[in-house]
Amino acid sequence: MPEPTVLVVRDTPVQLLRAxxxxxxxxxxxxxxxxxxxxxxQKLSQRFDVIAPTHPGHAGAPAAEWVExxxxxxxxxxxxxxxxxxxxxxxxxxxxxxxxxxxxxTFASHRLASLVLIDPVGIKxxxxxxxxxxxxxxxxxxxxxxxxxxxxxxLAPSDMSLDTIVEMYRQSTAVARVAWNPYLYDPLLRRRLAxxxxxxxxxxxxxxxxxxxxxxxxxxxxxxxxxxxxxDDSGHVPHIEEPDAVAAAVTExxxxxxxxx
Amino acid sequence: xxxxxxxxxxxxxxxxxxSSWVTxxxxxxxxxxxxxxxxxxxxxxxYAEALGWDGICVNEHHQNCYGTMPxxxxxxxxxxxxxxxARIAILGNGLPLRENPLRIAEExxxxxxxxxxxxxxxxxxxIGAEYYSTAVNPTHSRERFxxxxxxxxxxxxxxxPFAFDGQFYRYPYVNPWPRPLQQPHPPVxxxxxxxxxxxxxxxxxxxxxxxxxxxxxxxAQIYGEYREACERFGYTASRYQLSVNLPICVAxxxxxxxxIAREHAMWVYHVGLxxxxxxxxxxxxxxxxxxxxxxxxxxxxxxxxxxxxxxEGGYIICGSPATxxxxxxxxxxxxxxxxxxxxxxxxxxxxxxxxxxxxxxxVMPHFREDAQVDETVGVGR
Numbered sequence: 001m002p003e004p005t006v007l008v009v010r011d012t013p014v015q016l017l018r019a020x021x022x023x024x025x026x027x028x029x030x031x032x033x034x035x036x037x038x039x040x041x042q043k044l045s046q047r048f049d050v051i052a053p054t055h056p057g058h059a060g061a062p063a064a065e066w067v068e069x070x071x072x073x074x075x076x077x078x079x080x081x082x083x084x085x086x087x088x089x090x091x092x093x094x095x096x097x098x099x100x101x102x103x104x105x106t107f108a109s110h111r112l113a114s115l116v117l118i119d120p121v122g123i124k125x126x127x128x129x130x131x132x133x134x135x136x137x138x139x140x141x142x143x144x145x146x147x148x149x150x151x152x153x154x155l156a157p158s159d160m161s162l163d164t165i166v167e168m169y170r171q172s173t174a175v176a177r178v179a180w181n182p183y184l185y186d187p188l189l190r191r192r193l194a195x196x197x198x199x200x201x202x203x204x205x206x207x208x209x210x211x212x213x214x215x216x217x218x219x220x221x222x223x224x225x226x227x228x229x230x231x232d233d234s235g236h237v238p239h240i241e242e243p244d245a246v247a248a249a250v251t252e253x254x255x256x257x258x259x260x261x
Numbered sequence: 262x263x264x265x266x267x268x269x270x271x272x273x274x275x276x277x278x279x280s281s282w283v284t285x286x287x288x289x290x291x292x293x294x295x296x297x298x299x300x301x302x303x304x305x306x307x308y309a310e311a312l313g314w315d316g317i318c319v320n321e322h323h324q325n326c327y328g329t330m331p332x333x334x335x336x337x338x339x340x341x342x343x344x345x346x347a348r349i350a351i352l353g354n355g356l357p358l359r360e361n362p363l364r365i366a367e368e369x370x371x372x373x374x375x376x377x378x379x380x381x382x383x384x385x386x387x388i389g390a391e392y393y394s395t396a397v398n399p400t401h402s403r404e405r406f407x408x409x410x411x412x413x414x415x416x417x418x419x420x421x422p423f424a425f426d427g428q429f430y431r432y433p434y435v436n437p438w439p440r441p442l443q444q445p446h447p448p449v450x451x452x453x454x455x456x457x458x459x460x461x462x463x464x465x466x467x468x469x470x471x472x473x474x475x476x477x478x479x480x481a482q483i484y485g486e487y488r489e490a491c492e493r494f495g496y497t498a499s500r501y502q503l504s505v506n507l508p509i510c511v512a513x514x515x516x517x518x519x520x521i522a523r524e525h526a527m528w529v530y531h532v533g534l535x536x537x538x539x540x541x542x543x544x545x546x547x548x549x550x551x552x553x554x555x556x557x558x559x560x561x562x563x564x565x566x567x568x569x570x571x572x573e574g575g576y577i578i579c580g581s582p583a584t585x586x587x588x589x590x591x592x593x594x595x596x597x598x599x600x601x602x603x604x605x606x607x608x609x610x611x612x613x614x615x616x617x618x619x620x621x622x623x624v625m626p627h628f629r630e631d632a633q634v635d636e637t638v639g640v641g642r
Contacts, residue, residue, distance in 0.1 A: 106265060135283070137391055162556055169542070173400055176544035180398040183310055 020045025057174025353383020
């Protein structure tokens with residue numbers, strides 16, 4: 001795991017993990033995976049300069065009181081690209097991070113060499129209401145997110161000390177701030193997806209119970225030219241459940257866009 | 262000491278589900294039973310006035326069997342026309358839970374005018390579970406509470422129309438008709454379980470602080486913090502700013518009272534307050550400093566409390582009239598609490614009425630040194 005560093009983006013300190021060489025790739029983690037360097041990121045770093053910031057309030061990072069809406073986080077990461085002097089990146093976001101990535105793409109897809117969304121939430125899909133994770137206990141939540149519950153150990157907290165519990169509370173507060181109601185989506189986002197001009201890959205777990213494949217179809221329909229790749233042995237987090245296969249697919253997709261751009 | 266009769270209006274039932282809140286299916290609610298219960302409960306509140314209680318209390322909770330008053334103002338409206346003397350304390354309206362809190366200013370003003378100025382208006386945030394039931398974002402809870410309180414107080418006291426432009430609530434015209442009868446506005450109370458932020462906020466405004474279902478040691482600590490805050494704000498707290506909500510169980514003998522409490526007082530804790538942990542603490546509902554204080558001093562969950570815990574911890578007052586008098590003396594003399602809000606449960610409607618009568622005859626008269634004092638003068642405003 002690379003040494004964490006702190007980058008100040010418009011007065012907000014951002015905890016950053018960065019490793020690898022090659023074209024820059026911004027990776028936005030899902031809720032619960034902040035501050036971690038997963039096998040998926042490690043694999044991507046073999047071909048890319050992987051930049052993995054921790055969302056404000058996640059994984060022990062200080063909360064940013066100014067974050068009121070998911071678009072605040074999207075602009076936060078566009079500001080981060082400016083701070084790093086990166087005009088164009090591959091953007092990969094998983095789940096909650098995929099939602100932020102999709103918002104960024106609707107604002108500034110010219111900044112993206114490619115866009116990869118892994119089981120994103122963020123849009124309303126007719127006939128589907130996202131199950132309310134805030135109302136679930138840990139075991140229910142694990143059952144909702146993972147096809148194989150053992151894979152959840154990758155995200156287990158190191159201990160259950162008072163400090164850790166307070167950090168976990170800060171993290172769920174940061175998510176709730178932007179996602180409690182409307183729950184896990186931005187009513188404005190879906191119509192705006194048509195603005196995305198970057199080549200887009202949708203990577204989806206076949207057994208996702210939070211955002212099932214019907215959601216993937218809605219995303220594919222809305223983002224011009226998006227391709228969908230389904231991972232058969234995964235639930236909501238294929239990059240954690242099948243890291244090799246998903247990293248290979250993402251690498252192949254992004255490398256191909258390097259060649260054509 | 263002033264006595265207010267408090268009612269939760271529970272739908273008393275047994276069930277095996279993990280939570281009595283939010284997710285307990287309302288198929289368990291039988292409206293025919295509910296009809297009988299509402300009338301018994303309202304009869305009890307009306308009887309409290311006849312027996313000499315100074316006030317009667319209703320409160321707001323949603324989607325549970327613990328208390329079936331999602332709209333306390335509706336219950337208060339029924340009591341306004343059936344009582345003539347007692348104060349009607351609404352403890353309270355959940356301000357942040359409303360999308361349009363100006364409705365609270367309007368409804369309380371209506372009740373105050375209709376009741377001839379007998380309304381006490383409690384302001385609460387609502388407990389954590391309420392944010393699951395109403396879908397209001399719990400991370401906005403405290404900011405919405407402060408903003409709604411500001412709006413309501415201004416709506417009652419500033420001649421309208423005026424514009425209000427808050428972070429959560431915005432109105433081009435604030436101009437509610439009617440205005441409240443009590444001037445400058447009905448007394449405002451803050452029922453709470455002791456968060457330091459609420460203590461400060463209430464003390465600054467001379468709003469009475471009501472400790473709800475809290476062990477006596479913690480009540481003493483929070484009262485101390487409240488009094489100290491009042492001194493910092495440049496005045497000495499009146500005893501009528503310090504009130505407590507605790508159940509009372511009184512019978513002819515200690516043994517009889519204990520038997521009744523063991524059978525009927527435990528339901529509130531073991532069933533009524535059974536709740537998933539996340540419903541107690543939704544994200545952002547509690548500040549990090551309050552959460553640290555809560556976790557490091559954490560006692561038992563309500564469902565883990567035994568009768569002995571309640572009795573020894575001073576969560577409830579139970580015993581013969583003489584014993585109850587002695588225990589109340591601790592609140593009156595040592596804690597210097599000016600108002601006791603209590604509900605009673607004799608097991609049946611008739612036995613509850615008998616218990617109320619026993620209390621009114623054998624206990625209450627011993628605490629009436631302040632019979633001529635109006636507990637609302639100079640406080641809550």
